Amino acid sequence: MRRHNIQLDKNGRLRHFLTIEGLNRKLLVEILDTAESFSGVTAQSIKKVPLLRGKTIVNLFFEASTRTRTTFELAAKRLSADVLNINVAASATSKGESLLDTLHNLQAMHCDMFVVRHDRSGAAHFIAQHVAPHISVINAGDGRHAHPTQAMLDMFTIRRHKKDFAPLNIAIVGDILHSRVARSQIHALTTLGVNEVRVIGPETLMPADVEALGVHVHHDLREGLRDVDVVITLRLQHERMRGALLPSEHEYFRLYGLTEEKLALAKPDVIVMHPGPINRGVEIDSAVADGTRSVILEQVTHGIAVRMAIMSMAMSSRANLEGEII
Amino acid sequence: MRRHNIQLDKNGRLRHFLTIEGLNRKLLVEILDTAESFSGVTAQSIKKVPLLRGKTIVNLFFEASTRTRTTFELAAKRLSADVLNINVAASATSKGESLLDTLHNLQAMHCDMFVVRHDRSGAAHFIAQHVAPHISVINAGDGRHAHPTQAMLDMFTIRRHKKDFAPLNIAIVGDILHSRVARSQIHALTTLGVNEVRVIGPETLMPADVEALGVHVHHDLREGLRDVDVVITLRLQHERMRGALLPSEHEYFRLYGLTEEKLALAKPDVIVMHPGPINRGVEIDSAVADGTRSVILEQVTHGIAVRMAIMSMAMSSRANLEGEII
Amino acid sequence: MRRHNIQLDKNGRLRHFLTIEGLNRKLLVEILDTAESFSGVTAQSIKKVPLLRGKTIVNLFFEASTRTRTTFELAAKRLSADVLNINVAASATSKGESLLDTLHNLQAMHCDMFVVRHDRSGAAHFIAQHVAPHISVINAGDGRHAHPTQAMLDMFTIRRHKKDFAPLNIAIVGDILHSRVARSQIHALTTLGVNEVRVIGPETLMPADVEALGVHVHHDLREGLRDVDVVITLRLQHERMRGALLPSEHEYFRLYGLTEEKLALAKPDVIVMHPGPINRGVEIDSAVADGTRSVILEQVTHGIAVRMAIMSMAMSSRANLEGEII
Numbered sequence: 001m002r003r004h005n006i007q008l009d010k011n012g013r014l015r016h017f018l019t020i021e022g023l024n025r026k027l028l029v030e031i032l033d034t035a036e037s038f039s040g041v042t043a044q045s046i047k048k049v050p051l052l053r054g055k056t057i058v059n060l061f062f063e064a065s066t067r068t069r070t071t072f073e074l075a076a077k078r079l080s081a082d083v084l085n086i087n088v089a090a091s092a093t094s095k096g097e098s099l100l101d102t103l104h105n106l107q108a109m110h111c112d113m114f115v116v117r118h119d120r121s122g123a124a125h126f127i128a129q130h131v132a133p134h135i136s137v138i139n140a141g142d143g144r145h146a147h148p149t150q151a152m153l154d155m156f157t158i159r160r161h162k163k164d165f166a167p168l169n170i171a172i173v174g175d176i177l178h179s180r181v182a183r184s185q186i187h188a189l190t191t192l193g194v195n196e197v198r199v200i201g202p203e204t205l206m207p208a209d210v211e212a213l214g215v216h217v218h219h220d221l222r223e224g225l226r227d228v229d230v231v232i233t234l235r236l237q238h239e240r241m242r243g244a245l246l247p248s249e250h251e252y253f254r255l256y257g258l259t260e261e262k263l264a265l266a267k268p269d270v271i272v273m274h275p276g277p278i279n280r281g282v283e284i285d286s287a288v289a290d291g292t293r294s295v296i297l298e299q300v301t302h303g304i305a306v307r308m309a310i311m312s313m314a315m316s317s318r319a320n321l322e323g324e325i326i
Numbered sequence: 327m328r329r330h331n332i333q334l335d336k337n338g339r340l341r342h343f344l345t346i347e348g349l350n351r352k353l354l355v356e357i358l359d360t361a362e363s364f365s366g367v368t369a370q371s372i373k374k375v376p377l378l379r380g381k382t383i384v385n386l387f388f389e390a391s392t393r394t395r396t397t398f399e400l401a402a403k404r405l406s407a408d409v410l411n412i413n414v415a416a417s418a419t420s421k422g423e424s425l426l427d428t429l430h431n432l433q434a435m436h437c438d439m440f441v442v443r444h445d446r447s448g449a450a451h452f453i454a455q456h457v458a459p460h461i462s463v464i465n466a467g468d469g470r471h472a473h474p475t476q477a478m479l480d481m482f483t484i485r486r487h488k489k490d491f492a493p494l495n496i497a498i499v500g501d502i503l504h505s506r507v508a509r510s511q512i513h514a515l516t517t518l519g520v521n522e523v524r525v526i527g528p529e530t531l532m533p534a535d536v537e538a539l540g541v542h543v544h545h546d547l548r549e550g551l552r553d554v555d556v557v558i559t560l561r562l563q564h565e566r567m568r569g570a571l572l573p574s575e576h577e578y579f580r581l582y583g584l585t586e587e588k589l590a591l592a593k594p595d596v597i598v599m600h601p602g603p604i605n606r607g608v609e610i611d612s613a614v615a616d617g618t619r620s621v622i623l624e625q626v627t628h629g630i631a632v633r634m635a636i637m638s639m640a641m642s643s644r645a646n647l648e649g650e651i652i
Numbered sequence: 653m654r655r656h657n658i659q660l661d662k663n664g665r666l667r668h669f670l671t672i673e674g675l676n677r678k679l680l681v682e683i684l685d686t687a688e689s690f691s692g693v694t695a696q697s698i699k700k701v702p703l704l705r706g707k708t709i710v711n712l713f714f715e716a717s718t719r720t721r722t723t724f725e726l727a728a729k730r731l732s733a734d735v736l737n738i739n740v741a742a743s744a745t746s747k748g749e750s751l752l753d754t755l756h757n758l759q760a761m762h763c764d765m766f767v768v769r770h771d772r773s774g775a776a777h778f779i780a781q782h783v784a785p786h787i788s789v790i791n792a793g794d795g796r797h798a799h800p801t802q803a804m805l806d807m808f809t810i811r812r813h814k815k816d817f818a819p820l821n822i823a824i825v826g827d828i829l830h831s832r833v834a835r836s837q838i839h840a841l842t843t844l845g846v847n848e849v850r851v852i853g854p855e856t857l858m859p860a861d862v863e864a865l866g867v868h869v870h871h872d873l874r875e876g877l878r879d880v881d882v883v884i885t886l887r888l889q890h891e892r893m894r895g896a897l898l899p900s901e902h903e904y905f906r907l908y909g910l911t912e913e914k915l916a917l918a919k920p921d922v923i924v925m926h927p928g929p930i931n932r933g934v935e936i937d938s939a940v941a942d943g944t945r946s947v948i949l950e951q952v953t954h955g956i957a958v959r960m961a962i963m964s965m966a967m968s969s970r971a972n973l974e975g976e977i978i
Binding site: 369370372374397400404602604624627 | 708734738753756762763
């Protein structure tokens with residue numbers, strides 16, 4: 001359990017944001033409420049607040065992702081922070097410098113926050129364990145482990161449409177096995193106390209121990225969609241399609257692709273979500289992705305406000321440390 | 327004709343800036359006058375105005391061009407906007423996401439303006455047709471079609487030196503066939519009502535229908551330069567030199583390279599322009615490029631003010647839409 | 653001597669910062685004192701001063717260096733300047749544009765300062781000789797010639813710990829031959845009037861004429877370290893290790909690697925410095941790099957304040973020119 005406490009300061013406030021696991025409902029709701037207030041900022045004419053003026057936020061990407069980097073860069077700039085984009089693969093480590101030396105150098109430059117993306121599970125935790133007290137670490141996706149800001153923007157989108165989490169039945173469809181998004185969503189949904197979380201996908205893409213997370217497993221999409229309030233479709237990574245885990249892209253779509261016809265089995269006011277980018281005609285039919293039930297682009301919009309909330313909360317928990325910084 | 331109206335809002339104000347074609351003289355003059363006021367900003371000690379503070383401008387480059395990207399980035403920053411540089415080739419589309427999905431995502435993030443560079447003619451129009459009402463699109467060069475901000479900075483430079491367009495004879499020299507710059511310049515010059523536009527170049531680099539644009543065609547440089555007020559030399563793309571369209575670089579320079587000796591056939595107060603980057607000794611002699619008649623670096627300077635003008639005009643036409651944005 | 657004067661304006665103030673050579677003690681002390689005042693800025697909660705607001709600083713890197721680029725970018729942003737990062741290898745020159753044309757274009761855009769990194773010695777001088785009067789050039793490392801901002805941050809770190817330069821004995825250890833850092837440090841230390849500068853390294857990595865710079869040469873590390881106040885360990889470039897100049901990495905460490913045991917020969921309050929990035933177990937043992945004598949990360953911290961000082965001094969010497977700019 002100690003592993004999760006690293007995210008909180010001694011007053012229980014958010015210091016790092018690494019995983020949903022181990023955070024309580026009160027804190028998740030605080031994130032959603034704070035994001036609600038930033039949601040207004042991004043819609044107004046001057047989309048900027050001076051909250052993090054003079055702070056330096058480093059996008060430390062060990063795995064390329066223009067899309068995710070862009071959302072964090074926008075969130076940081078709208079908080080008036082200075083942003084440094086560092087593609088680590090292409091820089092220091094190619095000179096043989098160790099990861100820790102790179103980190104120590106950046107924190108010696110008085111950077112305030114590292115937004116970390118890495119293809120190895122646990123990388124953000126490792127970095128959080130080794131940074132100075134004045135640095136916050138935000139996990140922007142680590143291996144198959146977690147993508148907690150994505151999960152929180154999904155929660156924000158669900159709350160906007162459904163108000164209360166308690167009565168909801170929610171289905172997550174696709175490659176659960178390799179999905180850091182699914183893992184974070186499951187933790188968030190169970191912590192927020194939804195009625196039922198279902199995971200739906202072929203046996204080859206389902207983790208062995210998934211029921212231990214408090215979800216119900218379905219291998220039949222039609223059965224799993226019955227009476228759900230929310231369907232979250234996961235992106236099918238191209239490497240899985242080419243691999244031995246799946247028969248064919250076409251067969252996958254036939255069995256697990258979300259179509260209007262299958263969606264009719266869900267509740268009439270069901271909403272459809274997807275973390276993007278979409279593979280049209282693989283995990284989701286274009287008619288559904290662009291249809292009236294889809295809230296996929298709203299997710300993108302809310303992603304900015306939710307990241308602004310998490311960044312500003314993590315930064316403000318350090319405010320009482322400022323005096324100690326050399 | 328409908329195709330051009332997409333650039334204007336219902337009050338006839340600039341909403342997108344995609345091509346000079348279809349814009350009237352009054353609007354072009356308004357751009358030049360607005361640029362004149364920004365020209366002062368870029369020369370003062372603090373080169374910044376708060377006009378676009380809190381706006382997000384995305385440089386969406388599907389074709390690499392550090393030079394053009396830099397001018398737009400500088401113009402945006404001097405208007406106090408936040409700038410995102412996105413090299414699309416390297417990002418989302420490599421994950422199989424469609425262009426439209428990339429656009430829809432960026433606009434869901436409440437970006438305000440896309441500056442688009444693409445190697446396919448019509449790309450900026452296509453994008454403008456598909457963006458939300460709160461987004462403006464600026465064409466930073468699309469295939470062989472148009473490069474309208476370049477044409478406007480050329481007009482600005484000409485007006486600075488010649489005051490009135492009406493009496494001017496203007497020669498455009500070089501590869502007219504492949505030049506988006508020439509196409510936009512011809513539209514701008516005829517709209518602004520110059521006396522005569524001449525295009526000069528070898529038959530193999532001249533579009534078949536070019537006279538329909540209202541220009542006079544010359545294949546002999548000396549003949550074409552006689553009594554002109556302005557000579558615009560075009561960059562000869564390296565791929566043309568290696569291709570079958572030209573005998574040799576040396577032969578091209580002999581026939582179409584601008585030298586002091588040939589320039590003597592023009593009016594005594596002729597000015598020499600070039601969109602850059604220059605191939606010295608190919609389309610222009612160094613003595614001319616660096617000589618007293620050259621205004622090539624002034625063009626670069628004016629490029630910032632003209633782009634600030636176009637960006638701020640396009641943004642302000644949307645001001646009355648702000649209330650409608652979610 | 654004329655070669656150095658290019659760095660100063662007619663009032664003897666810093667206009668460019670290209671090399672330590674030819675700068676007098678008074679000016680170096682002024683840089684250190686100015687950096688001292690900025691040192692407070694980078695430690696406070698809002699790490700930003702409006703000194704260079706509305707100025708445009710271009711990181712013009714002909715040689716990739718994320719680390720050095722990052723320090724200049726941070727320094728510029730904390731002075732509130734706008735920053736353009738241009739990787740020249742990847743841009744204009746690949747279109748065949750000459751270096752001078754690239755420079756002339758950037759200065760036509762009213763950029764105010766070029767931070768230049770180049771793998772050829774003299775590149776920053778060459779550029780400084782060719783820029784307009786309103787542009788300042790800062791050398792961020794040119795070939796084997798100089799890395800003067802690194803040397804000044806080293807001086808700043810030494811002064812923080814030792815107060816007075818006069819009584820100090822300082823050893824620089826490693827590949828003196830190929831090191832622009834060592835060259836700049838030697839000039840700075842002799843100008844600031846330390847008691848003795850020693851250079852320590854194998855014969856194959858020692859310049860022939862090094863004693864002319866006013867240093868003592870040692871080939872035996874133990875002998876050279878005796879009674880020194882400061883040890884500066886240089887990075888051993890990987891290409892040297894693979895080359896014919898050295899027997900083996902292991903052998904190099906045995907002879908010239910800094911260990912706790914060898915460090916015991918220095919004064920008890922010795923400090924250990926390194927310009928980074930570190931090759932652990934090659935030029936320095938991890939126990940020393942991370943030990944109580946190491947001030948390596950302090951160097952990184954001070955690097956921001958020192959670069960802020962140099963940038964703002966160079967910019968303010970131009971203040972009286974502003975009126976003349978078109």
